[in-house]
Amino acid sequence: MTDGLNMSRRLRRTAYTQNVEAAGVTGYSIVNHMLLPKGFQKSVEEDYWHLREHVQIWDVSCQRQVEIAGPDAEKLVQLMTPRNISKADVGDCYYLPIIDENAGIINDPVLLKLGKERFWLSIADSDVLLYAKGLALGANMNVNVFEPDVCPLAIQGPKAENLISKIFGNQIKNIDFFKFGWIEFQGTQQLIARSGYSRQGGFEIYLQNSNLGSDLWETIWEAGIEFEISPGCPNLIERIEGGLLSYGNEFTRENNPLEIGLAKFCSLDGSIDFIGRAALEKIATSGVKKKIRGVTFDGDKCPTCSMPWPVMVGDEKIGQITSAIWSPRLKKNVGLSLIDRHYWLPKQSVEVHSQDNKIRLGEISSLPFI
């Protein structure tokens, strides 16, 4: 389902928007008050197969950075998350939940440790900047919190490493998963991480200096032609099959990290203190009431999921699908839902009430879908 998007300055353009337009973008979403391209003149299915085989270039500038710098920087970051960051080294990327006093999730960014007293939070769709500013001001911390001029560009797909090493040298092959290093571009040092919002491998270049955006895009594009590079974006089929969750879709402030599979990023041994600790410990003790699961379901290709779809067992609503799409590989519809504890085992039969008013037979699946 695509409707019209009326443009204004408030829906911020990125360092690559002119390249994205030239590449034939057909639709956007809005993340962090910024344009996120969502399609390029081919179907989501064509895009899916291409991503699994070749390499794509994605404008993910909407992954804004919240820079936290100064003597209290580590203290402030730790206050915001149940993940223990005390062992992080410079060059590490940490995926982590940020939670409020009720253990409700405020965001699920990637933390980049740039220095002993300098961090970036590469954020999903909520103003973490304002939360961090509020905490720092309220608690009188000695930190500077701001949004630097950084526009991430993702290179995703199995040929990403060959493409990136061709342009920037073989040393990028030494960067491990969820680590970052540095490349030189037009006389500047730019941060590159082995990461990205797909299961196909690749890199994200955190370009500092928007003015270099177009040149960076074109440099990668031209070198990528021999690898059949294509403009792309996070692919909904690949994301759902891979069990990659989306803040605001699969989970919101109504949910806690234990429900969405992030127990491994929650230190509940008392070794660290953070906002929401008491609430999270209480939830851990009593056990969560629902957990994230996959749901496969029958019928023709399902419509776009723009509102939660009830997942039913008999007359009981046991969950709601928040993202869904037809999988051309699995030959059925796949969706993501938090599922009540009594029904969350794989193979449980369910009915899905999709927003085209159809009732579809389905079953619970583990994640990722295989």
Next chain:
Amino acid sequence: MTDGLNMSRRLRRTAYTQNVEAAGVTGYSIVNHMLLPKGFQKSVEEDYWHLREHVQIWDVSCQRQVEIAGPDAEKLVQLMTPRNISKADVGDCYYLPIIDENAGIINDPVLLKLGKERFWLSIADSDVLLYAKGLALGANMNVNVFEPDVCPLAIQGPKAENLISKIFGNQIKNIDFFKFGWIEFQGTQQLIARSGYSRQGGFEIYLQNSNLGSDLWETIWEAGIEFEISPGCPNLIERIEGGLLSYGNEFTRENNPLEIGLAKFCSLDGSIDFIGRAALEKIATSGVKKKIRGVTFDGDKCPTCSMPWPVMVGDEKIGQITSAIWSPRLKKNVGLSLIDRHYWLPKQSVEVHSQDNKIRLGEISSLPFI
């Protein structure tokens, strides 16, 4: 300029979206992670004339409420704004800037005082909820900060009062501008304020309970037929002509309240304390370097302004237009821009570099345009 908007649950539907769809919505913007309708099968110009003559119904649910309740509620609200709220009565609406430690604007909401210890902030496009939560948690305040289920619906235009009194009774005529009262709807008490994002007069109903949304829309619609009611939305021509600013468009965190005409809402006499006070006092002492102004400019109808357009005097950039449109009443293009102090007097000649690569002759105007 309209591109595609790819829907997902994260771009939240409102209590009225199904009514808006049935009324033939053609495009949206995204504000506070929620759909804001931006057009209905007629031109912005037709909509403009209609709004000035009749009455319209607008889904402005994206004006989310941040509820701040508890013993420290007033203290927290005052901490966030330079406007003195100590004299506010229950039933008052206060337009006010929220600023950070640098006096940069975080939002420009309307404050509604619901009780001695209970406030709503009806917000523009940024997560004030997270800022307020951060402050409250950091400073250990005794307040509850949350987003209640409230979907504002605006009734705007010269016939709004007659329509609303026909449905809800003549007592609504006693509600003054920027005050609120209560109406009964289906056995519930609902808040109604004389306010709205136009200069044509009208009301905003802060509907509590999304489930009543469709019925409320239809009730107003049916009663409105005799007043030639139309579905609508904030009208860009009317807004710019009226000098109504938009957070994220005309001003951002880079700007302070004194630049955008809000000096009257800044208590700098030392009677109150708030975040950013020292920074704001310093700016007030040295004088602002730029101020918001209107710009009229020639040529054919200008395109949509989706990026800042340089405003030039000779080789010097003296401002940037952030919203602009053709005014069918004034028969020229009108825009809004912060303008450097040396050039901000009305009648100053300028050149506008619009994003269709045209250079247009123009001049500075006071606001509102007349």
